[in-house]
Amino acid sequence: xxxxxxxxxxxxxxxxxxxxxxxxxxxxxxxxxxxxxxxxxxxxxxxxxxxxxxxxxxxxxxxxxxxxxxxxxxxxxxxxxxxxxxxxxxxxxxxxxxxxxxxxxxxxxxxxxxxxxxxxxxxxxxxxxxxxxxxxxxxxxxxxxxxxxxxxxxxxxxxxxxxxxxxxxxxxxxxxxxxxxxxxxxxxxxxxxxxxxxxxxxxxxxxxxxxxxxxxxxxxxxxxxxxxxxxxxxxxxxxxxxxxxxxxxxxxxxxxxxxxxxxxxxxxxxxxxxxxxxxxxxxxxxxxxxxxxxxxxxxxxxxxxxxxxxxxxxxxx
Numbered sequence: 001x002x003x004x005x006x007x008x009x010x011x012x013x014x015x016x017x018x019x020x021x022x023x024x025x026x027x028x029x030x031x032x033x034x035x036x037x038x039x040x041x042x043x044x045x046x047x048x049x050x051x052x053x054x055x056x057x058x059x060x061x062x063x064x065x066x067x068x069x070x071x072x073x074x075x076x077x078x079x080x081x082x083x084x085x086x087x088x089x090x091x092x093x094x095x096x097x098x099x100x101x102x103x104x105x106x107x108x109x110x111x112x113x114x115x116x117x118x119x120x121x122x123x124x125x126x127x128x129x130x131x132x133x134x135x136x137x138x139x140x141x142x143x144x145x146x147x148x149x150x151x152x153x154x155x156x157x158x159x160x161x162x163x164x165x166x167x168x169x170x171x172x173x174x175x176x177x178x179x180x181x182x183x184x185x186x187x188x189x190x191x192x193x194x195x196x197x198x199x200x201x202x203x204x205x206x207x208x209x210x211x212x213x214x215x216x217x218x219x220x221x222x223x224x225x226x227x228x229x230x231x232x233x234x235x236x237x238x239x240x241x242x243x244x245x246x247x248x249x250x251x252x253x254x255x256x257x258x259x260x261x262x263x264x265x266x267x268x269x270x271x272x273x274x275x276x277x278x279x280x281x282x283x284x285x286x287x288x289x290x291x292x293x294x295x296x297x298x299x300x301x302x303x304x305x306x307x308x309x310x311x312x313x314x315x316x317x
Contacts, residue, residue: 003076004162007106011204011226011251013285020281020314021076022307023106025165025208025229026293027069029300036065039083047084059089063096070105073307076287077106079165087154094160108206109155111164111198113148114191115141116209117177130182141190149197156201163204166194166225171211173235183216192223199224206253210292211235217246227251230291233272234259240279243286252280253287261290261302269302273309281316288314 001009006021030038039062050058066078078097082090090109097107115137118126129137155161170176176183195205207225212235220228228246231237231254239255246252255276260268273288280286288310294303 002104003070003074004103004106007076007287008162008204010285010287011206013248013251013283015284015316017316019074019311020277020286020288020316022073022288022310022314023070023075023077023079024073024289024294025079025167026081026295027073027075028296029294029298029303030065030069032300033072034065034068036061036068039065040081042083044084059092059096063093063100066097067100067105073303075105077108077162079108079110082109087151091155091158091160094155094158098160106162106204107160108163108165108204109161110167111148111152111194111203111205112166112168113144113194114166114168114187116168116170117172130186134185137186141186145190145194145197148194152198152203153201156203161203163206163226164198165206165208165229166191167208169211170209170216171213171232171235173211173232175212175214176216180215180219184219188219188223191220195223195225213237217242221246221250225250227253227287229289230254232291233257234291239276243279243282247283247285251285251287254289254291255280256288256290256306258290258292258295258298261294261306262298266302266305269305270309273306274313277310277314281314284316 006016009016010021028038030036062083066080069075070078080093082093094107178186198205205225206227206229207220208229210230210232213220214237228250231239231242231252233255234257239252242252257272260272277288
């Protein structure tokens, strides 16, 4: 099986032999690993000044950076981050990666359109609107889903893309920003419609959110994504409990503690990786990953320690 086929088998919760699939939502340490600036860190102002010859070199280099990351760290999937993110450039990036790798890797893009935690400038106004203008918020939520699905339909017609990571964050470490009742009113119906629309187009969907999802996890599972990411242990999310409750309904991705990769000991990193594998792997439907991403400032050696455990212990018989 190719890495892509193994990734899809895990998303579909089919049994696997060999090593459990692995990927990271983002691998930001490309400068340390390859001497290359991560595509998301490249200035759009430079793109605007480039002639077409330079732009094509830039496209090729972005594709190569993603492919080198997947090859070196044995990722089964690549989360593409087009820069710039226009439809035209997004399609070009998909095509370049496919031309270079064929069907080896599962390719995904960001595809969420639901309300996440508002930023500091909008948190107060959003909270007031839930009381003062709930119907206006719902119209806004519905329109966002409509627009996302219309855009994604163009990607479906073009081909080459396998799915979406839905990256609106709903939760803090203490729990969801919205109460379960508010979440069921302002997020869940729109998340479910978005996911169903993506499924109808033939895409796979991975719902990402950090934080303590347990008060709303029933609603997340009911929205019917193929997988949940990131199962955040820093917020008390225990993969053993999630697997027991929902492992027969949704693929699980993550649970290796990012905080320990950053500030813990190497032994703690290894133990977190071991725990995630031990409780995520049984019965299939698990993809090995951190509880967020390999972010800027993290020591690359800690990611290597995590992978050492995966290579030694993340193998189905």
